[in-house]
Amino acid sequence: MPTHASEHSSRTAKPTVDWAHGQQRADEFIKKLHISEKTYLVTGAASFPGMGCIGVIAPIPRLNFTGICLQDGPTGLNRNDLISVFPSGITVGATWDRQLMYERGSALGQEFRGKGANVFLGYHPHSPGPLGRHPLGGRNWEGFSPDPYLSGVAMAKTIEGVQEQGVQANAKHYIGNEQETQRSATVIDGVTVNAYSSNIDDRTMHELYLWPFANAIRAGVASVMCSYNRVNGTHSCENSHTVDGLLKKELGFQGFVVSDWSATRSLAKAVLAGQDMNMPGPADLDGFRTGKTLWGINLEAAVRNGTVPESRLDDMVRRILSPYFALGQDKGYPTVDPTSALAMAAQYNRQVPLANVGAVEARDVRGTHAELIREMGAAGTVLLKNSNGTLPLQKPKNIGVFGNAAGDLMSGFTSVSYAGTLNGYEFGTLDVGGGSGSARHSSIISPLHAIIIRTSQWKGRVQYLLDNERLAQDDFTSIWPVPEVCLVFLKTWASEGIDRTSFENNWNSTAVVESVSARCPSTIVITNSAGVNTLPWAESDNVTAILAAHLPGEQIGNSIVDVLFGDREPTGRLPYTIPRKDSDYDIPILNLTGPEATDSKAWQAKYTEGTLIDYRHFDARNITPLFEFGFGLGYTAFKLTSELSIHKTGNTTISAFPDPERTIQPDGNPDLFEELFSVSTQVENVGDRTGSTTVQLYASIPESDTPKVLRGFEKATVSAGQSINISFSLQRRDLSVWDVAHQAWRVPEGEFTLAVGLSSRDLPVQKKFEVL
Template identity: 40%
Template sequence: MDLLKSAFDMLPRRRRRSPGSGSEQAVLSTKTAAALLCAACSPHAQTGSGGSELPYYGRSPPFCPSPPGNGSTNARWALAYGHARDLVALMTVDEKVNITRGWPGPCVGNTGEVPRLGIPALCFADGPSGIRGQEFVSAFPAGIHVAATFDRDLMYRYGQALGSEYYGKGINVALGPVAGPLGRVARGGRNWEGLSNDPYLAGAGMGAITRGIQEAGVIATPKHWLLNEQEFRRRWTPMGDAISANVDDRTLHELYAFPFMDALREGAGAVMCSYQRANHSYACQNSKLLNGILKTELGFEGFVVSDWDGQMSGVASANAGLDLVMPNAGFWGDSLLQAVHNGSVSDERISDMATRILAPWYYLRQENAYPPPAIFNNLQQHFPVDVQGDHAKLIEEIGAAGTVLVKNVNNTLPFKKPKFLCVYGYDATVKANPWQNRDRYSGGYDENFGWNTFNGTLVTAGGSGGSTPPYVVSPFQALQERVTKDRGILRWDFYSDKPTPYVNADACLVFINAYASESFDRTSLTDEFSDRLVLNVASWCAKTIVVIHSAGIRTVSAWITHPNITATLFAGLPGQESGHSLTSLLYGETNPSGRLPYTVALAEADYGANLLNSTVSFDPNPDQDFTEGLFIDYRHFDRHQITPQFEFGFGLSYTTFAYANFSVSVSAVQHNATNLAEFPDDNVRVVQGGHPALWEVVALARCVVANTGEVDGAEIAQLYVGVPGAGVDSPVRQLRGFVKVGPLVPGQGREVVFELTRRDLSVWDVVAQKWRLRRGVYRVWVGASSRDLRGEGELVVG
């Protein structure tokens, strides 16, 4: 153990030279350390001492050597690997090294090229909700908004449309979708990029969006792997190391790695590793995460790319499983070439790195006449390529489907041709100058619509995950269109928190927002100006409707129970068609079906330790211990019996629904419930996404959902499971299925079938190091939210 500790101590953890210079010192000083590491660990060294869970303060255990990709997942991967290996066999060591690093070029990231073999520079670009900093591209709804639709079909179509725009711009690699952060920290600055605080919902989104992007011919890059849950101290600074996210083995698998499995299952060709440390080892050189879990356990066939300037060592990162460094040479370049020549990095490893980079290129058939990059560069004349297609229609549809109605007293909504509307609040209209801030990432521009009070309606949020709207249809613009059509009247005030009363108004709409961004976490889940504005309007307007465009959780306890506030909508980050999406709901053309992808608390303190990222710390080696384990968001509220304002999965409709005939049974393809507990043959080759048996359907749940109201509408039926031990070492219940049912006409019913896979019912056994079903009684519920449960059943595993 002392030998292993010495080896780790020899690995460089901090960047001491400019990112583009490389580091000979990093290579030469780590040759012996790398050898010691590989001698000290084996493919089975995946847990702490004695096979127990990793202690919170333990070091992430080493896992080496890096397993070579083999293309064994399916015939398509096998064919891609065959082509990639043949090409790599023709390459010199210099050429292999050249394609493992970033180079200057037109894109956010550009790999090296090998002209003599026809290998082009691969083009990488942000972001997960639209191509950032470019012209004639669409601004799609953010990930958290897509998650709020609870609609797999919309998630897939979203990915497909997004991928087609990347393809049209000649971008090989799309940097998304996002499930890291998962939303552990309620105030996390980048939660809005992800696909909810629940691993199952996030996984469904990750899988569907990845499939859509790659069916368009573009390599998807699920990110950030792994445990990137806050912005505070996420990167190394002169103050010291990045924060270390310290998590136990079971939580790592069941929460944070879980949604990435779905993306891998759908063939993701790349994965981006994150900035921060994970159990005291930087994520882009963490061999447990990269070699052990991603490439061995989950059978990942593609390449691991660093987050931009996220590489923190040379030899250590190569041997730990990093395949490509961005956006420049980092600690590699000539230093990596030297490391291969002196044996610090093996010939097999550098060949595998090159093969893994080229295999997805073949897997997506990008070698066949792929469009050249059509990237906007303001320093030269260019000919814009318009890739928007008819995506505005889809954006409007998703914008409406992801908007959540949380209050609607006495049928305030939908409107019935009101003649006199008042519109208040800075979020109602476009006020920001979209060209005021140069985008430091790509040379384009950073559109922070609504980034603070008076800066306009919020359709995206900030940083590398933000989008670039070709235009923005504001709520005020769309409302003007409707009122004009109905020959009505509008009055508005976008500035004051105490606007002029109009007592004859049919209704008053108050627009507020909550912004978030990469690089910093939120300081509050509310703001005094907005709350004061809402209360001042409600003091005289008997029908006050509040619309919140929010980058995440927004508490509303300051005003939500006011009797004059008769309707409230969480309108998320809906993208460029924001106003049209909203008015279709306000006027009843679309019946709300969105559901909250997080829990809204009565008070910020109800989130407990997960409210904050950390206190201000001058510790050179800061830690963030995930002591809550599996219990984040609604799992935390259930465990501690805390009443929320609005629970996870909650959302209202203009109609009502009833549930009946709920049942749970073992799938017909399974022998019986007793045999479920026996895990299939361990000798079966792992495919991308994990052991193939994890994806087998082992049980079915059924119910009938009927529209009992007076208008057409769609219901989001949700399935929750409590494993044996629930409420003790496992969540009381956790989402394990959802189906959008409808639209149904009044009186119509439809049977809903939920398929439960082995993974859905399993827990991670930290001793056996595998997914296992527990013997005992599984409780299964169906309902309209995590707390509105309409049916209950049991499944006994013997």
């Protein structure tokens, strides 16, 4: 009987940086630097001409140092031409597939390297920013899941893929960046009001929000971005406890901490707290024109007058240059694509001289990535309902396509860039969210286009009505005869800079579904959403199938059609919980109005729920969701067919605490990542076709605040009628709680329960055991 495995299915992160080598090279380089050069190696050069990067560390020609280019891009290299738009983080999380997580990271790394970008400002593990404390958070779509375990795995695999291409990965936003509202200082009624403060207790910080960062550091991430918000009253980038204490000392982070753009609030305070690089560099908006900087020459003065020790400046430079040298970026690394500056200027609506347009051909770095994007889109699509075997479709002769999310983009390839409102986004498919995490399309296949192409193979009819206002008003005069099957495409827009205000899909979505399903007894709803939605029509008899297709990238139409017609199975599983009603989630976005809004002291986000977010909250409060975390159907059926086998690794006695004599390594405390137990079971495909499922392992831990937590998952493909072994590895950290008194991870005494199944609420195989 085979055992499921893949090259990147291992629980143990694969280090991607030889820190010792990088630090040695950096130290040799530092000896050649003047103090002024050191200060400009840690300070962004926003006015440096011709780079075309969102962040720049300027070259030092006398030492043949060509500079460092930092570029945005969780979904693709933003503000560039001839690049791919990949599935968003929320889609990646929904795949529950380590191999695809790695392959996406690798493909992104190839494109960033090809364009000459040194640093990929990429990964929101949903813990860095945000984890998903608020289901309506405006940037939740950029991260992977509100579960720290799933986010940590996705983050590590992505970093491995990116950095194996020689590109520096970045983990952001550190830490507690859980809403967009008042995320940074604003001026309200003439009064400067500080960013909100995420007030997080020590245990919650470790067990929830810090967890994925530990995975990132274990994987060798080159840099971490400190966020705009405050943490327990102190601005993130000058918070010595979280930056120097937790990140660098406790987790053993060896790379550099870079500010979010203009998040630096001070010089000496931030530097001494652990911030290593200031971006984009200017002291204020006028500095983009004049070159006036907050650090730079001021940091040189602080070093010379003793406010900042030169040893700390050397440490900052060492941290910045270590991954640069360790990843080989000093030898043969591609130069920045000269068209990047033009693309950036065009995207920000700045005048671009016509003589320059087209004078230089943009580097096409897309390669064969469209096929990976198409595969991942299907793998991240979750089949929530499939009554009477509606899907896959069997060559219907008359298909109806409805909804404003089905057709081509109406405002061009950049119509899904940064925006604070829904204006301009009503018509056209939605494959990515907005803000710095978005990307400019070079091509995109809409669902309507892909459906027309597919049905032409059997001369099928495709009728369509894409105006949601007409649909909501029950105007179907152009649709006749009544289609055999009706496909309704809905979407939920979200963007950096603003939080969502509603759980329902946008643009009168409920009325659209109700109108179509009243006429069509076989209505299939496909949602392209940036986060959690309520689905008030989900239990309607006429709504026979529901697909949560998330934000799957530029191959959106093809990936959806592949699932609809059975070319690929919808193997996605929910990386979050879908509620029955809005009030099932009870953590509001902090949004003050009136006199309080101008009081910085009032902007306090109190994390009183502790670790109880998403499914943990539903379990602890005994709330029945509409669709639970980890849920997803397929085109075949599975069942677990054996008892749970638990085997202790090694013969030594397990201690409650990690070995206090072992020093923290460059990738963290090694004891925490050692396997204590192996766990196995079997799963059988009881259907009539080959299919894939995700077997999930949950642990109930003594002294834990949560009824159960995810501690393992494996995606397996099994032939009809066959069984396969599924194995999990439990590490010390997986079975520990954070002991505030001892400031250490501790394995508690008492009875543990391990439960295995196909979702967080379908766990038929369980077993109790003790660790100590």
